[in-house]
Amino acid sequence: MKTAVSKKLDQKAEKLIKENNLSLTESRKNILGYLLKNHGPFSVEEIHNGLGNKACNLATVYRSIAQFENSNLVERRYLGDGILRYEYKDMKHHHHHIICRICKNVAKMKYCFVSEIEQMVRDKGYSDITHSLEFFGVCAKCKAK
Amino acid sequence: MKTAVSKKLDQKAEKLIKENNLSLTESRKNILGYLLKNHGPFSVEEIHNGLGNKACNLATVYRSIAQFENSNLVERRYLGDGILRYEYKDMKHHHHHIICRICKNVAKMKYCFVSEIEQMVRDKGYSDITHSLEFFGVCAKCKAK
DNA sequence: TTATTTATGCAAATAATTTGCAATTTTTAA
DNA sequence: TTAAAAATTGCAAATTATTTGCATAAATAA
Numbered sequence: 001m002k003t004a005v006s007k008k009l010d011q012k013a014e015k016l017i018k019e020n021n022l023s024l025t026e027s028r029k030n031i032l033g034y035l036l037k038n039h040g041p042f043s044v045e046e047i048h049n050g051l052g053n054k055a056c057n058l059a060t061v062y063r064s065i066a067q068f069e070n071s072n073l074v075e076r077r078y079l080g081d082g083i084l085r086y087e088y089k090d091m092k093h094h095h096h097h098i099i100c101r102i103c104k105n106v107a108k109m110k111y112c113f114v115s116e117i118e119q120m121v122r123d124k125g126y127s128d129i130t131h132s133l134e135f136f137g138v139c140a141k142c143k144a145k
Numbered sequence: 146m147k148t149a150v151s152k153k154l155d156q157k158a159e160k161l162i163k164e165n166n167l168s169l170t171e172s173r174k175n176i177l178g179y180l181l182k183n184h185g186p187f188s189v190e191e192i193h194n195g196l197g198n199k200a201c202n203l204a205t206v207y208r209s210i211a212q213f214e215n216s217n218l219v220e221r222r223y224l225g226d227g228i229l230r231y232e233y234k235d236m237k238h239h240h241h242h243i244i245c246r247i248c249k250n251v252a253k254m255k256y257c258f259v260s261e262i263e264q265m266v267r268d269k270g271y272s273d274i275t276h277s278l279e280f281f282g283v284c285a286k287c288k289a290k
Numbered sequence: 291t292t293a294t295t296t297a298t299g300c301a302a303a304t305a306a307t308t309t310g311c312a313a314t315t316t317t318t319a320a
Numbered sequence: 321t322t323a324a325a326a327a328t329t330g331c332a333a334a335t336t337a338t339t340t341g342c343a344t345a346a347a348t349a350a
Contacts, residue, residue: 291350
């Protein structure tokens with residue numbers, strides 16, 4: 001069963017892949033579609049499972065993600081546990097995360113005023129600046145236990 | 146040749162190890178001493194090489210670093226390239242990094258006003274909050290090339 | 291000092307990621 | 321539209337970073 005929203009996001013995935021001059025394959029459509037429909041970040045394995053495992057090979061997920069990263073469609077996150085995760089890089093909704101050190105739940109933090117600091121970095125002579133900011137803490141639920 | 150400063154930092158390493166109730170071994174003194182004397186972050190392999198390789202086994206560096214992390218003496222950094230790095234956690238000099246995407250040079254950024262945001266995280270019910278903030282850009286040198 | 295606990299070296303085991311290569315799919319261009 | 325060229329995929333094997341088991345050695349406690 002494909003909802004209208006799901007279909008729309010599949011189309012968006014297709015559009016993004018073409019716009020970035022990547023060849024349009026089933027796997028890539030599925031992988032990027034998955035990231036558009038689900039709010040990550042996800043490990044490569046989670047994406048692979050999420051797609052149903054037989055959708056494509058794990059190596060293909062790695063390769064596709066690498067392409068998407070190069071094309072700036074996806075961004076890598078490191079949450080401190082030794083596993084890399086990826087999520088769709090939505091330019092219009094820049095955000096950060098709050099990760100519970102115990103249950104690993106990832107909450108979104110929409111507010112960001114790091115851009116003010118980026119100006120300082122720019123003043124030091126750097127260009128093409130990005131940043132990664134993650135918060136770690138113990139969430140209320142875990143604290144109560 | 147051991148300078149006075151170097152000797153002082155070795156003593157500091159020793160003190161820190163004892164204070165944290167870790168047994169005081171040659172390896173641990175060397176590893177923490179290295180992190181006190183050199184401004185990281187460093188990968189486990191870099192530390193191992195830095196100490197001269199025969200100083201101790203690579204596995205020992207991994208194990209010692211894990212201990213130091215638990216004792217909050219050392220903090221883990223992820224600079225986006227798939228390798229974990231570690232540096233001495235100097236409570237008195239909290240700072241962030243600016244990493245050149247090309248030459249990988251790591252510059253220190255002493256200024257930090259993320260603590261203001263931490264209050265927001267606290268307000269959401271999280272406790273024991275820490276954060277990780279890294280900037281990535283192309284440094285002036287690399288840009289000129 | 292001797293007993294007990296803890297750490298180390300070494301080699302083997304894991305786990306995540308990458309790669310080579312033949313087969314397949316996608317794109318290009320006639 | 322179709323044939324040729326280019327790029328991607330699956331699979332298995334290779335890498336790489338990290339962890340672990342276990343016997344030996346060193347550090348701490350009594």
